[in-house]
Amino acid sequence: MQNIYDLVVIGGGISSSAFISNILKQGFKGTIAVIEAGRGLGGRCSTRYPNEDRKLALNHGCPIINVENSLKNSLLDNFIKELLDKNFIRSLDNSFFNLDENYKFSNVNDNYFYSGDVYTSTSNMSKLVENLFNLYNAENKIDFYFQTLIIKLNFKSELWNITSNKNKEFTGRFLVCSSNLLLHKRSIDILNVKEVPLREAIAKKNDIKIDEVIDKTNKQEYIKRINFLIFTKKNYNLEGIFNKEIVHFIFHKNLQKYIGFERIIIQKQFDKSLGIVIHTRNIDFLQNKYDMEDERILYQYVLNKLNSFLIKNKITFKNLLLSDISRMNWRASQPIGEGIPERLQLCKEYNIGFCGDWIQLEGYGSAAGAVLSGLNLSNKFIEYY
Numbered sequence: 001m002q003n004i005y006d007l008v009v010i011g012g013g014i015s016s017s018a019f020i021s022n023i024l025k026q027g028f029k030g031t032i033a034v035i036e037a038g039r040g041l042g043g044r045c046s047t048r049y050p051n052e053d054r055k056l057a058l059n060h061g062c063p064i065i066n067v068e069n070s071l072k073n074s075l076l077d078n079f080i081k082e083l084l085d086k087n088f089i090r091s092l093d094n095s096f097f098n099l100d101e102n103y104k105f106s107n108v109n110d111n112y113f114y115s116g117d118v119y120t121s122t123s124n125m126s127k128l129v130e131n132l133f134n135l136y137n138a139e140n141k142i143d144f145y146f147q148t149l150i151i152k153l154n155f156k157s158e159l160w161n162i163t164s165n166k167n168k169e170f171t172g173r174f175l176v177c178s179s180n181l182l183l184h185k186r187s188i189d190i191l192n193v194k195e196v197p198l199r200e201a202i203a204k205k206n207d208i209k210i211d212e213v214i215d216k217t218n219k220q221e222y223i224k225r226i227n228f229l230i231f232t233k234k235n236y237n238l239e240g241i242f243n244k245e246i247v248h249f250i251f252h253k254n255l256q257k258y259i260g261f262e263r264i265i266i267q268k269q270f271d272k273s274l275g276i277v278i279h280t281r282n283i284d285f286l287q288n289k290y291d292m293e294d295e296r297i298l299y300q301y302v303l304n305k306l307n308s309f310l311i312k313n314k315i316t317f318k319n320l321l322l323s324d325i326s327r328m329n330w331r332a333s334q335p336i337g338e339g340i341p342e343r344l345q346l347c348k349e350y351n352i353g354f355c356g357d358w359i360q361l362e363g364y365g366s367a368a369g370a371v372l373s374g375l376n377l378s379n380k381f382i383e384y385y
């Protein structure tokens with residue numbers, strides 16, 4: 001007989017790490033499985049380790065957490081205080097620079113991701129998520145399954161049966177979906193299935209709450225982003241006020257139209273090389289200019305633009321030489337449109353819960369919103385369980 005988990009969580013991102021850490025803190029004693037399609041933890045808050053020997057690390061998705069109205073939300077605020085106390089995160093002071101539409105550095109900060117208090121991990125973002133999962137996991141209650149993509153859900157006799165694309169099966173009493181993929185019509189293409197998995201598990205008109213979650217989720221759309229990941233050769237110094245461990249350059253949205261870059265984030269590496277992530281949101285700009293399949297030309301364009309930006313602004317004095325460049329296509333980097341109301345996060349009739357940055361809470365569409373959704377669900381879950 002297959003092992004029955006008390007709780008199965010699909011997704012190993014920051015929302016599920018906050019959810020699990022908080023239920024364990026509040027004394028949840030059941031068994032837990034975390035199932036993740038990727039190779040490690042982090043989801044969109046993850047880190048690329050290109051070469052284990054050189055110990056290089058680059059936060060290639062979300063690099064920071066920002067909390068806009070800390071006083072308004074004690075749940076999130078207390079959690080952030082705990083992470084600061086545990087030295088998992090630190091404030092990101094004076095390390096970000098805005099470029100206004102005239103290409104000048106300015107202090108005006110109207111960027112959604114940088115308003116309020118801004119924090120980053122003391123190690124890297126994947127490690128932060130890993131630390132959160134393990135914060136109260138002293139008894140090793142969590143079984144992690146990586147490279148396991150769930151494509152099918154079934155609810156029968158009060159149990160969830162969960163099947164991966166390689167036919168691995170899991171059974172759980174309670175299911176948490178930390179991504180909305182299994183509820184959203186895009187799953188049909190991505191997972192190569194005939195019907196949206198949650199819809200297949202719970203047919204229409206069985207439960208008003210589930211119908212509303214699926215209906216509202218399918219009205220959400222996503223911002224696509226392409227990020228370029230660059231590692232330089234060794235021995236580069238950043239100049240003057242830019243000489244910091246991590247530096248963020250944030251381009252005004254009007255400027256993004258010309259340069260194609262949304263942000264440049266430079267992360268110094270232990271061996272005096274630089275790790276650089278260029279975030280691009282204006283995909284049309286790149287697509288119109290370049291054959292996206294011809295990576296050589298695309299990468300050369302990115303490198304030239306980067307070098308001319310850094311040198312023109314006296315951030316470095318010499319052209320950067322690459323040791324490696326790659327790209328990451330984020331087809332669903334951030335939800336847009338109305339989020340899912342938090343009253344729909346837990347459905348007792350079907351023993352299922354939802355968390356993630358797609359829930360309409362403070363910080364919707366950001367790491368802080370994802371964390372808050374996990375904490376919010378954990379309180380509802382503990383009360384119910």
Ligand SMILES: Cc1cc2nc3c(=O)[nH]c(=O)nc-3n(C[C@H](O)[C@H](O)[C@H](O)COP(=O)(O)OP(=O)(O)OC[C@H]3O[C@@H](n4cnc5c(N)ncnc54)[C@H](O)[C@@H]3O)c2cc1C
Nearest residue numbers: 011013014015037043044062150179333356357366367370
């Ligand atoms: C390029 C980029 C830049 C960003 N910048 C910022 C920023 O500066 N500040 C900020 O606050 N936020 C930023 N964000 C948004 C932030 O990353 C997200 O809001 C946050 O990470 C969402 O966390 P989550 O746990 O809700 O979802 P996710 O991190 O997406 O976690 C869900 C996990 O579920 C897994 N999964 C999904 N479906 C399945 C399945 N069927 N089977 C198995 N596993 C599955 C996924 O692989 C994923 O790991 C950025 C995002 C991107 C992509």
